Amino acid sequence: TLTWIPDSFFSRSFLFYKIFIDRDPTAFAPILNFLRTKELDLRGVNISILRHEAEFYGITPLVRRLLLCEELERSSCGSVLFHGYLPPPALPARSSVGGGQAAAVAGPEERSGPSGAEGVDPRKVLIVAGHHNWIVAAYAHFVICYRIKESSGWQQVFSSPYLDWAIEQVALNAKVVGGPHGDKDKMVAASSESSIILWSIQDGGSGSEIGVFSLGVPVDSLFFIGSQLVATSHTGKVGVWNAVTQHWQVQDVVPITSCDTAGSFLLLGCNNGSVYYIDMQKFPLRMKDNDLLVTELYHDPSNDAITALSVYLTPKTSVSGNWIEIAYGTSSGAVRVIVQHPETVGSGPQLFQTFTVHRSPVTKIMLSEKHLVSVCADNNHVRTWTVTRFRGMISTQPGSTPLASFKIISLEETESHSSYSSGNDIGERLPSSRVLQCESVRARAAWAPDPAITSSLVMQTGAFRCGTSPRPWTRSTRLTTRPSGNQV
DSSP states (O other): TTTOSSTHHHHTTTTOOOOOOOSSSHHHHHHHHHHHHHOOOOOTHHHHHHHHHHHTTOOOHHHHHHHHHHHHOOTTSSSTTEEEEOOOOOOOOOOOOOTTTTHHOOOGGGGGOOOOOTTOOTOOOOEEEEETEEEEEEOOSSSEEEEEEETEEEEEEOOOOOOOSSEEEEESOOOOOBBBTTTEEEEEEEEEETTTEEEEOOSSSOOOEEEEEEEEEEEEOOEEEEEEEEEEEETTEEEEEEEETTTEEEEEEEEEEEEEEEETTTEEEEESSEEEETTTTTBOOOTTTTOBEEOOOOOOOOOOOOHHHHHOOOOTTTHOOOOOOEEEEEEESSSEEEEGGGGGGGOOOOEEEEEEEOSSEEEEEESSSEEEEEEEEEEEEEEEOOOOEETEEEEOOTTEEEEEEEOOEEEOOOOOTTTTTHHHHHSSSOOSSSSEOSOBBBTTTOOSSSOOOOOOOOOOOOOOOEEEEEEEEOOOSSBBOOOTTTTE
16 A cells, blocks of 8 residues: 555665654645545645655655645735736936926935945835825835726836935825825825935826925934825924925924824824824914924823824714824833813813733834724734724723734844835834735734735835735734745
8 A cells, every 4th residue: 555656765665664653643644545545635734744744755646736736825816815916117217316396495405315225136125105096116216106097907107216315214195285286296205314305296197306305314204194295203303395385394393202193183292201283284383483383282191202103083073073082102011092072172182091011112003993902012012902982982881802912023134224114114004095915925014903904015026916905904913924035
């Protein structure tokens, strides 16, 4: 029974030995069944382990069948979430940053940009961001914008010039109201160290540089709120470019440890324990010094730094305009939820819930319709709760129920690119209902409450795959790993 395959382990060894002890009974059982019946039963079997065992014993017919089974499970087209394959673009020509319209927008002190990093593959996708039916892929020294239409699928729309900068942050706005060329403008921005470059993309795909701006300090976050481009730094500076007035303004605030957006509001969590907000729609300026009006919204009762911030706008917000829920984490590990009720408008948000389940500073937090998720600095320790709601509003009868506790181990690169922290951040979500997902994401994990997947991606090569889904995450990726080769 065991020796019908020539040159196998059994054909050779049974010439000298009459006793055989298998090294893995679980894996050897289907092998023995195959040798007896020449049939393969894969129910409850790990194909990879079984193939390694078959290779060890030299059972060539079984190895061939298992290789075929593995090949059938792999597909270059991906699963049902696979939506498109975008080939690597051609490298753009070098161009001096700050030409064209930039001279009329940025001052002389804003002309110089940081030099690019050496040794970075120029065709490696570092960051991907999306908005509506547009995505932007950031490479080391240029960005590419793609657009999807039902009639034509994914198309490359805009390619920036080759920059001497090493791009660290990107932001995309696919629906700009009151832009320099009308309401059909799209805008994309990229930053490196303290410098920011902004392009305007017309509906036909032609793009022009709006300007190069300087925050004066390293940029930690870059994003759009409506038509305003916002850049923040942990040192306590906020830069805002207004699409209507075509004006770049830098505002000094308390050192920033976290930030989030809520509609047209920018919320800042600071190291003094306060949460501040700026109304980007009204864009209020103080008469005495023309500075942005920054208002304190809430102060932590323990005076701990606000290290993570998440805002959830309830359905009541659109009706009354003054119901808002904010979850934040502190440097001491506390997780708090504050609520702005319609009847407490004059007194500000009220403390609603407190959880002291972390012993390290909270680095990420997310409050959604059904879940509260927090992450601390202890190896990305994650705690999740189910949120009880009544008529759309958070409730304590019954209160939030603990759901899960786990850690997300991230395999970091030894010498990473300057954009690594942005492109491989944990738990970020795209500001749109149509977002990206990938079958195998390297060094990134996310979690969320609803039954689908959304995540911006980090790609290993210039060619990448993406899919679309209308709802946020449902499952967590416990361990972020490197894919084999350059496949993503």
